[in-house]
Every structure is written in structure tokens, then in C-alpha cells.
Amino acid sequence: MSVAIAPRRTVFGLTLGFPLALVLLAVLVALLKPLLPETLIRVPLNAVMPYDRWLQGLFDFITHDLGFGTLTRYISAGLEVLLDATGNLLFGKNRWPHIGPLPWTSVAAAMAVLGYALGGKKLAALAGLTFVWVALVGQWDLAMQTMSVIAVAAPLAIMAGLGLGILSWKSRSFEKALAPILAILQTLPFFTYLLPAVIFFKVGPTAGCVATALYALPPMVLMTTLGLKKVSPEVIEAGQMSGSTRWQMLRHVYLPSARTEILVGVNQAIMLSLAMVVLTAFIGMPGLGAKLLSLMNSLKLGRSFEIGVTIVLIAITLDRLSKAWVVKQPQHFERGTPWWRRNIYLLLALGVFALFWAIALVYPLAGVIPRGKDLSIGTQIDGVFDIVLNNPVLVAVTGWLRWFLITWVLIPFRDGLLWLPTTAVLCAIAAVGYAVGGRRSALLAAGFFAIVAATGWWDRAMITLYAVLSAVVIAACVGLPLGILAAQRKRWAEPILIACDTAQTFPSFIYLIPAIMFFGVNDVAVVFAIFIFATVPLMRYTIEGIRAVPEELIEAADMSGATRSQKLWKVQLPIALPTMAVGFNQAIMFAFFMVIIAAFIGTQDLGQELQKTLAGAELGKNFVLGICVALMALAFDHVLMKWSANRRKILGVG
Amino acid sequence: MNKCALLATISVLALCSSSALAEESADPIIIPIHNWSSQIVDSNVVGQILQSVGANVEYVTTDSQAVYESIRLGDVALEVEVWEGAFGKSFRAAQEKGGIVDVKTMNAVTREDWWYPSWTKEACPGLPDYKALNDCAALFATPETGDKGRFLGGPVDWLKHDQERVDALGLNFTVVNAGSAAALWAEIAAAEKDKKPIVLFNWTPNFVDAVWPGEFVEFPAWEDGCDVDPAKGPNPDKAFDCGNPANGYMKIAAWDGMEAKWPKAYVVLQKVDFTNAQLAEMAKMVDVDNMEPEDAAAKWLADNEAVWKPWTE
Structure with missing residues (x-):
């Protein structure tokens, strides 16, 4: 491993010197706060332009004068037909084609066959039993309301993503134009998806469907482009030699070669759809989320828990099914194989489907489980939770934690951040940016925050930042040691990795349940919810980073007689750091996402203001706030990813 | 994919039943649902009454302020609970833009304001006067609020102007918003255990009346325009220097196309009328007896046929 000698003095790939000066400047500005003119402490009110009204004006112009509103209403009418159809099939909504609801036994059986076709017996059991559970606990209608939207939104996102992905692979300039839009789409808080969806596409399932599809779009685009770019020249040449037209090249050469990446994109699109569809409850989407x-809302935690289990089971099932599809290689049949042999699973699925339908005609319970006949024990769990959560020891522990965190950690930190002059914060951010990526990064990171300051939402933004940072720091204190411990022992690493992967598929909303359960409705619950959500990627990437350390290096360390802790600190951690930084980055992105959802618990940050805009239908303000959140997240994203890339270059890995 | 193929064949055999009422549209009447119990139950009650006269009804969960915009556009058909204090402003704004009609004012009288359970008065005897409340502010302090008193407000999307009022009247309180109505009740229950003083947002009609006796804080009386005109009320420089209306209306609002599209349902809607006691009972079935809102609505209808049957005739 050759470490390039850097021209400037560096520590861990960070350039020092100028940044140090910037940090000093920041400290100086902070210390001299009483002497500073108001302008340097906060952007003065009269310098804050009414961006929200300008944006609102722009939206009004697009909606009314350009007739965009009428156009989207036509689109939403079309979508409504599709949603009504899936709604009718899945939960018997009173619309065309008037067939549904499909018997739950038929659906469960067909899902089991699908599971078997994609991944064998285990997957068949998982898929089948999940749907049996859903029906038995009496949540069939709710789950199907949710699925009926995913069934439209996910394919929509996948088709659009595929198209955009192909376009940006074909045209370099299109890709360049699309990249920043996708970056912003991935960091915009979900409230900013919801409001325009409601205004342009009518309250209810159509708006939910549009917001969901948009939210699930970016990874599909990125993975498609990535896959197409990786197609090897030999394959392309072979295609050209056999005289394929451009369409044939795309259809029979490029797309099949990029199959794996595209299907990974499909998997992500489906999972994001599920995560979002639960959140669309905020704009009136019926189903599990609502x-x-x-x-x-009514603090019925036992029944919330039961719904949580359902959502988690559905998430795992969808994830495993689509991942099995990624792994499964397409089957090739010999010429002359009869049609029924090629489509044996399709026929089997149709067979069991029809069979159970027939059974349901005779035994109605196999078709629909009416309310009161289900086996839900949510009310009993409510009781159990009440007893457990009122246990004096637990109450004392959570009460003390709550008091300690609020009075000694959270409030001082929050007040400190709020006390700092804006200019000091900007200097500090520029310093970090400069240390990592030179002038460009400094300008970018500080520039993003400067825009936030210019919108006049600085104080709210600092409260958001405070929640994010406190939670991520706590998550690091817990997640990193656990990850390191797990990575040392092979036997633990595997199950923990699987647990992390599974936890990452859960819709974020789920994490609010334990937070509210233990801490009630206050700042600690907010931080706790973000904390569990952010710990998962931190642990996952720590384990992966340490496991990816090349065997030769470990052996070399062993041979030179390194102790366990020397091996960890001198070999494994330094090499794993770039990967861990990616985990850190993801934790922060997750935290920015979660902190906005936590507005539901009751926060006083940008998320609260965003939630208010939903009520007042203030599109302009909603966008200003949403972009503030996105810009802060993007500043972190840029700095951390840049550092990770630099580090990898220096280490000569990856 | 495979399901679709099967469905296509079956759909040929399926009977499409589209029984349209005479002149009454078969499209569903969409009723909005919000995040407090009485509204959810009485919306279901109205929905089930309309179904009993043959209407096709669907429910949609929406924001309680944004709903007036949705009614105006015809995306939802009606709103059963328009509270003067909470939604009067949004409702009036929507009326000015057009598209929404004031169907009727119900018997129920509403009030929503700062409220305290009775044990609070023992610690702070000057109540219900707001000046006395302000003098006792330290009694209401929590770790989160430091030395100021805590006022526990409703969810932010109810758009109360508590902070503005604190500023306008110079109150020594910090407004903390609960995430949900249930969080408010949980706080009262927690405070009851050791009789801790607490002041929070509450309203009537509500089941709370029956479970925890208490009183509203008396702020300077409401006068029209107090929320927009600084000159009104004791503080000449700021608006919101007054309490909410003490005898607020509760109205039913509807989309102005409803009468033409569903004339029969509209006639029924015009007769719907609830009292404070009825609304409190509906809220109690959900909040205290833990019933599902649909079941609570069905039970109320079964128990009160004498009340609602005449509305359908």
C-alpha cells in the first residue's frame, strides 16, 4: 500500500492550515458576539426577501395562467381510473370492474406460488404466511388499501425511472441536468412531496400515488444508468455484429446485460413506495398508514404495535421477493419445450387462485373475514403495554433519562446553537469544507447554509440541526462500538448484518412507536426515534467496512505481532473509515428525514412549520422550508462523501 | 400479471351492477375525517344516515384546515363540524373565494380555549382570571420550559394563535404543542395522579367535561376583528389580545355543487342537528370506551333512532 505524499500538511486526508484560521475566526466571532453588529448575528429581517410569496406567485402562474392545473387534473382523472380498478380488485371499492374483493385465500396462495417461483420453499412460506397473518388479524382491508396504491405507484416509478435512466445514459448533458434534480428529490422532506401532490392531484389516493411515485423515482433512474454504463464492450460488439437495429440493441443487448442493476433499482423503488405510502396518511391516504x-394519535400502543408488525411483515416480504428476483437468473428452455412447461408457475398460480376462489364461494370466511371474526389481540396488547410501561422501575429509568437528556444535554446544546451568530456557524462550516475538499467544498457547504440563513428560517433550521446532530452523535456512541464488536466475531456479524438490512426496509414511521411508548410526547422521544433509525446504517457500514479489510493486511499485522487492539486501531479502523463515513452520511440523511416526521410528536423546528403549511395550503412557504432542509442535508452529504472518496484514493482501496 | 389474465376471463362473467338512483348521482359522496373523536364519529353517523337513504358514501382523512379548499374544489362534499373558533377563518376565506355553502348552524355551542382541571385552582386560587394565571406561571414550569410556565397546546395543524396571544398579553408562558389530542388527555391523566397544576388547550363539547371537571381561563372577552385588528382588545399594538368566542357556532358546510348532484342527500343534510351532549357522548365512546369510530357511529344510530329517523323523511 503506497501512501502518496501530500503536498500540504494533512491529517487523515484533511488539509489543515487555512481551515484552522477559519475555525479561529468562527470562535472569535462567537466570543465577540456582544460587540458584533446585528447584521452579523442574524440576517436582518429587512434583508429577507419574500421568497415564499415569489414562489407562490410562480406556482399560481403555472397552475392558473399556464393551465398546468387543468392538465394535472386530467392526469389525476386517468390515475383515478387505475386506482379505482386496483381498489376494486383488492378491497372491493365500489367501482369498475366490480369483481373484487379478491378472496384473501386466493391472494395468499398466489403470493406463495410467486415466492416459490422466485426463491423456493422458504420464500413461499414467508409470502403466503404474511398475507394469512394480515387477514387473520383483521387488517386485510387496510393492507389492501395500501397495496392498491403501491400497485399503481411502484410500476409508474419503475417505468418512468427506466425511461429517464435510458435517456441520461444516451445523453451526457441530460444526465448532467438531471443529477442535481435527483439529488434534491432524494433529500427533500416528504412534506414537500405531499403538498404539491394534494394541490395538483386532488386530495386522497391520487395525490398519495403521485407523491409516492415521485419519491421512489431517483434510485430507479440512477441504477438504470449505472447498469447500462457497465455493459461490457464485447457484448455490445457481439450485438452489433449480428446486425441489430438500435431498438434491438436496447431491448436484447443492453437491458438484459444491465438486468441486475435495473432489478436492484426495482427493489429500491418498491421499498421506497412502501415507506412513502405509509406517510401519505398525512394527506388523507387511507390504509395501514392512516x-x-x-x-x-389516540396513544393506543398495543394496536399500533399490531399494525406495525403487519407493515414490517409486508416490507420484508416485498423486499425478499424483489431481491430474489435480482439473484434468480433467467431460465432458458430448450427449443420445442411446450408452452405449459415454460409457464408452469403462472399456471400453478392461476390454478390455486381459482381453486381458493371457488372455495370462497362456498365458505365465505375464506373470502372475507368480517369484523369481529378476526383474531386481533391488539386490545389485549394495549393492556399488556399499559402494565409494562407503568412498571415503576421502567418509569423511573425513562423519567430520569428524559430529565437528564433534556436539562443537561439537549436544551444546553440547542440553546448554544441558537446563541451562535450565523456568521460563526458559516465560518465553521466553511472550515470543515475547506479541510475536506478545498475551496470548492468550502464554498458549496457554506453557500448552502448561507441560503438557509437568507430565507430567514435560521433559528428553526438550527433546531432541526440540533435534533439531527444530537441523535446522530448518540447513535454513533452506541452503533460504532456494537458494529466493531460484531465485526470481530464472524458468528455475530452475519445475523447482525441481516437484522440491519431488515430494519432498513421498515418504513420510517414504525420507529415512532417505541419512541412514543417509552418517552411520551417530547424532545427526547424525537431524538430517540431518530437515534434508532440512524443507528442501523452506522452499524451496518461499520461491520462491512471492517470485514472488507484485505486478509493479507490482517495476516501481516498478526505476523508482526500486533495485539488485538493494535490490530483494530492501526489496521482495521483506518482502512474501514471511508466505508464508515458512508454509513455516517446515510445516518445523517436518515436523521434529516426522520426529524421532519417527528413533527408528528411535536417539535419546534422546520418540520413543524412544514406541517403547518400542509394545513394552510401554502405552497410557496412549503417549498422554501423544504429546500432549507434539503440544502442542509446536501451540505453534509457533499462533505462526508468527498472525504470518504479522498480517503479511499489515499489508501488505494475501492 | 397472472392475476390480470384470470381476472379478464372472469370479468366477462361478472355482473356489473350499476343501479343509479333517479336524478341522484351514483358517484360517492366523499366525507372528510379529521383527528378528533367527535368529528370522526359524527361524520360516520352522517355517512351511515346518507347510506340508509341510498347514497354511495366514502371517507377520506384530510387536514382540518385544508379541507375547506378541498370542499371548494368539490374534492370532498361536506364538513360536519365547522367550529367558529378553530375554523371560522378558513371557512370565511373559502366562502369569499366561492364554491362552499353554509348549510346550517347546529344546536351545539362551542368554546375552545386555555383550560385547567379543577385541582389546579387549589394551587392558584385567583383563577379563572388570566392575570391570576400569569402570576402563578412558575407553578406550571417543566424541565423543557425553564422558569416559564408551560401551556400545552393542541397539534400545530390546528393553527391556534396561542403564541401570538402570549406575546400580545405579555404572558409568562411557553407554548408547547402536543402531537395529538390523545397526548392532551394523557397529560391530564398524568397530572391527576399527583394533582399537579396544568393548563392546556381544551374544548367543549368534549368527553373531558364528564371525566375531569374544570374551567376555561377567562381572557379579555372576544370581539369581532380581535384576530386581525390590533386596535381591538386591551393591547393597542397587537392582535390576538383576547380569548376565543365563548359562545361559538358549530356549522355544517358543503360544496356548492352538492345540492344539484345529490339533491336527496342534501335535503337530509340540512336536517342533521347535534347537541353538545350528543357530541360529547360520541367522543366518549371512542376516547373512553375504546370503540372503533365506525362501530361507535353504528351504536349511536341504533340507540337514537328517534333522533335521526325524522331527518330522513
Whole structure:
């Protein structure tokens, strides 16, 4: 491993010197706060332009004068037909084609066959039993309301993503134009997806569907482009030699070669759809999310928990099914194989489907489980939770934690951040940016924050930042040691990795349940919810980073007689750091996402203001706030990813 | 994919039943649902009454302020609970833009304001006067609020102007918003255990009346325009220097196309009328007896046929 000698003095790939000066400047500015003119402490009110009204004007112009509103209403009418059809099939909504609801036994059986076709017996059991559970606990209608939207939104996102992905692979300039839009789409808080969806596409399932599809779009685009770029020249040449037209090249050469990446994109699109569809409860989407929201609203934790289990089971099933599809190689049949042999699973699925339908005609319970006949024990769990959560020891522990965190950690940190002059914060951010990526990074990171300051939402933004940072720091204190411990022992690493992967597929909303359960409705619950959500990627990437350390290096360390802790600190951690930084980055992105959802618990940050805009239908303000959140997240993203890339270059890995 | 193929064949055999009522549209009447219990139950009650006269009804969960915009556009058909204090402003704004009609004012009288359970008065005897409340502010302090008193407000999307009022009247309180109505009740229950003083947002009609006796804080009386005109009320420089209306209306609002599209349902809607006691009972079935809102609505209808049957005739 050759370490290039850097021209400037560096520590861990960070350039020092000028940044140090900037840090000093920041400290100086902070210390001299009483002497500073108001302008340097906060952007003065009269310098804050009414961006929200300008944006609102722009939106009004697009909607009314350009007739965009009428256009989107036409689109939403079309979408409504599709949603009504899936709604009718899945939960018997009173619309065309008037066939549904499909018997739950038929659906469960067909899903089991699908599971078997994609991944064998285990997957068949998982897929089948998940749907049996859903029906038995009496959540079939709710789950199907949710699925009916995913069934439209996910394919929509996948098709659009595929198209955009192909376009940006074909044209370099298109890719360049699309990249920043995708970056912003991936960091915009979900409230900013919701409001325009409601205004342009009518309250209810159509708006939910549009918001969901948009939210699930970016990874599909990125993975498609990535896959197409990786197609090897030999394959392309072979295609050209056989005289394929451009369409044939795309259809029979490029797309099949990029199959794996595209399917990974499909998997992500489906999972993001599920995560978002639960959140669309905030704009009136019926289904599991709405029920969960209303149960948490009324603090019925046992029943919330039951719904949580359902959502998690569905998430795991969808994830495993689509991942199995990625791994499964396409089957090739010999010429002359009869049609029924090629489509044996399709026929089997149709067979069991029809069979159970027939059974349901005779035994109605196999078709629909009416309310009161289900086996839900949510009310009993409510009781159990009440007893457990009122246990004096637990109450004392959570009460003390709550008091300690609030008075000694959270409030001082929050007040400190709020006390700092804007200019000091900007200097500090520029310093970090400069240390990592030179002038460009410094300008970018500080520039993003400067825009936030210019919108006049600085104080709210600092409260958001405070929640994010406190939670991520706590997550690092817990997640990193656990990850390191797990990585040392092979036997633990595997199950923990699987647990992390599974936890990452859960819709974020789920993480609010334990937070509210233990801490009630206050700042600690907010931080706790973000904390569990952010710990997962931190642990995952720590384990992966350490496991990816080349065997030769470990052996070399062993041979030179390194102790365990020397090996860890001198070999494994330094090499794993770039990967761990990616985990850190993801934790922060997750935290920015979660902190906005936590507005539901009751925060006083940008998320609260965003939630208010939903009520007042203030599109302009909603966008200003949403972009503030996105810019802060992007500043972190840029700095951390840049550092990770630099580090990799220096280490000569990856 | 495979399901679709099967469905296509079956759909040929399926009977499409589209029984349209005479002149009454078969499109669903969409009723909005919000995040407090009485509204959810009485919306279901109205929905089930309309179904009993043959209407096709669907429910949609929406924001309680944004709903007036949705009614105006015809995306939802009606709103059963328009509270003067909470939604009067949004409702009036929507009326000015057009598209929404004031169907009727119900019997129920509403009030929503700062409220305290009775044990609070023992610690702070000057109540219900707001000046006395301000003098006792330290009694209401929590770790989160430091030395100021805590006022526990409703969810932010109810758009109360508590902070503005604190500023306008110079109150020594910090407004902390609960995430949900249930969080408010949980806080009262927690405070009851050791009789801790607490002041929070509450309203009537509500089941709370029956479970925890208490009183509203008396702020300077409401006068029209107090929320927009600084000159009104004791503080000449700021608006919101007054309490909410003490005898607020509760109205039913509807989309102005409803009468033409569903004339029969509209006639029924015009007769719907609830009292404070009825609304409190509906809220109690959900909040205290833990019933599902749909079931609570069905039970109320079964128990009160004498009340609602005449509305359908």
C-alpha cells in the first residue's frame, strides 16, 4: 500500500492550515458576539426577501395562467381510473370492474406460488404466511388499501425511472441536468412531496400515488444508468455484429446485460413506495398508514404495535421477493419445450387462485373475514403495554433519562446553537469544507447554509440541526462500538448484518412507536426515534467496512505481532473509515428525514412549520422550508462523501 | 400479471351492477375525517344516515384546515363540524373565494380555549382570571420550559394563535404543542395522579367535561376583528389580545355543487342537528370506551333512532 505524499500538511486526508484560521475566526466571532453588529448575528429581517410569496406567485402562474392545473387534473382523472380498478380488485371499492374483493385465500396462495417461483420453499412460506397473518388479524382491508396504491405507484416509478435512466445514459448533458434534480428529490422532506401532490392531484389516493411515485423515482433512474454504463464492450460488439437495429440493441443487448442493476433499482423503488405510502396518511391516504396514525394519535400502543408488525411483515416480504428476483437468473428452455412447461408457475398460480376462489364461494370466511371474526389481540396488547410501561422501575429509568437528556444535554446544546451568530456557524462550516475538499467544498457547504440563513428560517433550521446532530452523535456512541464488536466475531456479524438490512426496509414511521411508548410526547422521544433509525446504517457500514479489510493486511499485522487492539486501531479502523463515513452520511440523511416526521410528536423546528403549511395550503412557504432542509442535508452529504472518496484514493482501496 | 389474465376471463362473467338512483348521482359522496373523536364519529353517523337513504358514501382523512379548499374544489362534499373558533377563518376565506355553502348552524355551542382541571385552582386560587394565571406561571414550569410556565397546546395543524396571544398579553408562558389530542388527555391523566397544576388547550363539547371537571381561563372577552385588528382588545399594538368566542357556532358546510348532484342527500343534510351532549357522548365512546369510530357511529344510530329517523323523511 503506497501512501502518496501530500503536498500540504494533512491529517487523515484533511488539509489543515487555512481551515484552522477559519475555525479561529468562527470562535472569535462567537466570543465577540456582544460587540458584533446585528447584521452579523442574524440576517436582518429587512434583508429577507419574500421568497415564499415569489414562489407562490410562480406556482399560481403555472397552475392558473399556464393551465398546468387543468392538465394535472386530467392526469389525476386517468390515475383515478387505475386506482379505482386496483381498489376494486383488492378491497372491493365500489367501482369498475366490480369483481373484487379478491378472496384473501386466493391472494395468499398466489403470493406463495410467486415466492416459490422466485426463491423456493422458504420464500413461499414467508409470502403466503404474511398475507394469512394480515387477514387473520383483521387488517386485510387496510393492507389492501395500501397495496392498491403501491400497485399503481411502484410500476409508474419503475417505468418512468427506466425511461429517464435510458435517456441520461444516451445523453451526457441530460444526465448532467438531471443529477442535481435527483439529488434534491432524494433529500427533500416528504412534506414537500405531499403538498404539491394534494394541490395538483386532488386530495386522497391520487395525490398519495403521485407523491409516492415521485419519491421512489431517483434510485430507479440512477441504477438504470449505472447498469447500462457497465455493459461490457464485447457484448455490445457481439450485438452489433449480428446486425441489430438500435431498438434491438436496447431491448436484447443492453437491458438484459444491465438486468441486475435495473432489478436492484426495482427493489429500491418498491421499498421506497412502501415507506412513502405509509406517510401519505398525512394527506388523507387511507390504509395501514392512516390507521397507524390515528391509533398513535389516540396513544393506543398495543394496536399500533399490531399494525406495525403487519407493515414490517409486508416490507420484508416485498423486499425478499424483489431481491430474489435480482439473484434468480433467467431460465432458458430448450427449443420445442411446450408452452405449459415454460409457464408452469403462472399456471400453478392461476390454478390455486381459482381453486381458493371457488372455495370462497362456498365458505365465505375464506373470502372475507368480517369484523369481529378476526383474531386481533391488539386490545389485549394495549393492556399488556399499559402494565409494562407503568412498571415503576421502567418509569423511573425513562423519567430520569428524559430529565437528564433534556436539562443537561439537549436544551444546553440547542440553546448554544441558537446563541451562535450565523456568521460563526458559516465560518465553521466553511472550515470543515475547506479541510475536506478545498475551496470548492468550502464554498458549496457554506453557500448552502448561507441560503438557509437568507430565507430567514435560521433559528428553526438550527433546531432541526440540533435534533439531527444530537441523535446522530448518540447513535454513533452506541452503533460504532456494537458494529466493531460484531465485526470481530464472524458468528455475530452475519445475523447482525441481516437484522440491519431488515430494519432498513421498515418504513420510517414504525420507529415512532417505541419512541412514543417509552418517552411520551417530547424532545427526547424525537431524538430517540431518530437515534434508532440512524443507528442501523452506522452499524451496518461499520461491520462491512471492517470485514472488507484485505486478509493479507490482517495476516501481516498478526505476523508482526500486533495485539488485538493494535490490530483494530492501526489496521482495521483506518482502512474501514471511508466505508464508515458512508454509513455516517446515510445516518445523517436518515436523521434529516426522520426529524421532519417527528413533527408528528411535536417539535419546534422546520418540520413543524412544514406541517403547518400542509394545513394552510401554502405552497410557496412549503417549498422554501423544504429546500432549507434539503440544502442542509446536501451540505453534509457533499462533505462526508468527498472525504470518504479522498480517503479511499489515499489508501488505494475501492 | 397472472392475476390480470384470470381476472379478464372472469370479468366477462361478472355482473356489473350499476343501479343509479333517479336524478341522484351514483358517484360517492366523499366525507372528510379529521383527528378528533367527535368529528370522526359524527361524520360516520352522517355517512351511515346518507347510506340508509341510498347514497354511495366514502371517507377520506384530510387536514382540518385544508379541507375547506378541498370542499371548494368539490374534492370532498361536506364538513360536519365547522367550529367558529378553530375554523371560522378558513371557512370565511373559502366562502369569499366561492364554491362552499353554509348549510346550517347546529344546536351545539362551542368554546375552545386555555383550560385547567379543577385541582389546579387549589394551587392558584385567583383563577379563572388570566392575570391570576400569569402570576402563578412558575407553578406550571417543566424541565423543557425553564422558569416559564408551560401551556400545552393542541397539534400545530390546528393553527391556534396561542403564541401570538402570549406575546400580545405579555404572558409568562411557553407554548408547547402536543402531537395529538390523545397526548392532551394523557397529560391530564398524568397530572391527576399527583394533582399537579396544568393548563392546556381544551374544548367543549368534549368527553373531558364528564371525566375531569374544570374551567376555561377567562381572557379579555372576544370581539369581532380581535384576530386581525390590533386596535381591538386591551393591547393597542397587537392582535390576538383576547380569548376565543365563548359562545361559538358549530356549522355544517358543503360544496356548492352538492345540492344539484345529490339533491336527496342534501335535503337530509340540512336536517342533521347535534347537541353538545350528543357530541360529547360520541367522543366518549371512542376516547373512553375504546370503540372503533365506525362501530361507535353504528351504536349511536341504533340507540337514537328517534333522533335521526325524522331527518330522513
